[in-house]
Amino acid sequence: MNLDHFAIDAATLAGPLASRLAAIRNGDFRQVMLSASDIARDAENERAAAEALAASGLRAAGLQALRDFEGLSGPLHDYKVGIAKAMLGMCVTLGTRLLLVCSSTSAYAVGDEDAIVGDLRKLATLAVPLGVRVAYKALSWGRHVNTYLRSWELVAAANRSNLGLALDSYHVLAWNSDLAALQEIDRDRIFLVQLSDSLWNETRSIEDRIETARHHRVFPGEGVHGAEIDDFLRRLDALGYRGDYAFDAFNDDYRQIPADVVVVRARDAAEWVSERLTRRAPVVRRIHAASETLDAQERRAIGRTR
């Protein structure tokens, strides 16, 4: 099985960050999704987290999550821009090229399309010099943006190449959304797909849905929405999506059993997902040269190979 395109969210595992990263690597995964709050809790600072990441040999698929960013004004907006800059800086330190942004739940945010589009553009511009891409995700309990289709409309309207979507199966399926509309999305603008399931058929209230999302998710293939996730995956595959899949099975039980046991479940999930996707070739990634000669300088300056 080719695990190159799968990542586990470090916050779904128990233990200190370094040992969680080791468990993920020992499970033959190459990527990990990092949570800013998790790093703040667990590592001495983000530099220590970056060192732990480098020691593990894993690549960070992305950093989550900037919350309640869009639709604010005045001092609130300025404050959130400051938070966004700090998180973009964390992305650079951690060596990840993706910042995940969740649609706002703030009562102080407006739903005006021009305002949201302007804020997303501003975030995208801030991210360009740092080489970071911004993935906007519709939380199903978002105040104004809570469906994947609405998040796509806004991302498309903002029209910035480093601004795209994160599609989280939990939120996409929460509204029993029509998945046929996935074909309206430009596949190159889907920057990340997050996958998880749950063990009950319906959530009775928004609070119930939030509680389930944070504490009771399971891996795809383990829950009761296998058919819907199967449909979701096959549609993404047909669309031509070839990016990363990250497991975000936030579950209190998983956080109290050994990390390597949970990683085995993640491997099973990766196998379950892979059965539904077009087979892929292993990834070849750029390797930077350690030494330079005058010829190398010249080649670099004029952009020519040997």
Added chain:
Amino acid sequence: MAPTEALPEPSNPLGIDGIEFIEYATSHPQASGALLERMGFHAIARHRSREVVLYRQGTMNLIVNAHEVVDPTPAIAAIALRVRDAGEAFRHSLDLGAWPMRTRAAAMELHIPGIRGVGDSLVYFVDRYRDFSIYDVDFIRIPGVDPQPPAVAGLHWFGVVQAIEDGRTQDWIDFYRALFGFTVLPSGRYFGVLPKGTLLESPCHRFYLQLIEPPTGAYELDWPERFVRVGFGAPDIPAATKAWRDRGIVFIDRGDVQPSDKGALTQAYLGGAMFELVVSDPSRGC
């Protein structure tokens, strides 16, 4: 802004009007200065308190900053854009998502607002360039030197080449279009001897940015995002090439990189600094 002043055109939101100066950083300013003098620049003034020298030829101002710099290879540290209102340009840029200039050993003590550019570089905004010189504040003229030395072979700023990572062309196009109003030249329209990458034209139509991704398959090549070289415009490239050769500048002359009527590329100097000549009418340049 006074009510009688014209509002910026929508296509040129900052009122950009060319390049005021380009700043190089190096820990070996004498070696860089000697090289610049061979290219026709003259040291005009020294900074009042720092190891910073202003060079000039024709319409071009070039600053060599050695203040707290560790790398000997001269690197493009900043581009100063002439704008209608520097403060307004700065605020407008920040509103749209620019990062304000980080504290570093900037060349100018005079308050010139700046934003973060590619890599470690800065983009300054300068609005005092018609009846007042920003250099009068920070610099002391070198006695006995012509403060307005003529340009060798009609040299003028043509543009700057920027290395970008694989797949990042559109990101940077979006950046320069959103903040400054640059436009993409149609595919296939190139200048100079290296027809590659993407050319962006300034909203004042007076200079260009050339974005270059690493060559396909060049996995062994280190390719950090940064400004890599300046392009000098000249009306007659063979004449300009001869003038520089006579002054001791060596051009790459092999394979498909050879001096031509379109342009020429120097060898790498001082550990990797290269310079490009591009055919261009000086009335158009800056």
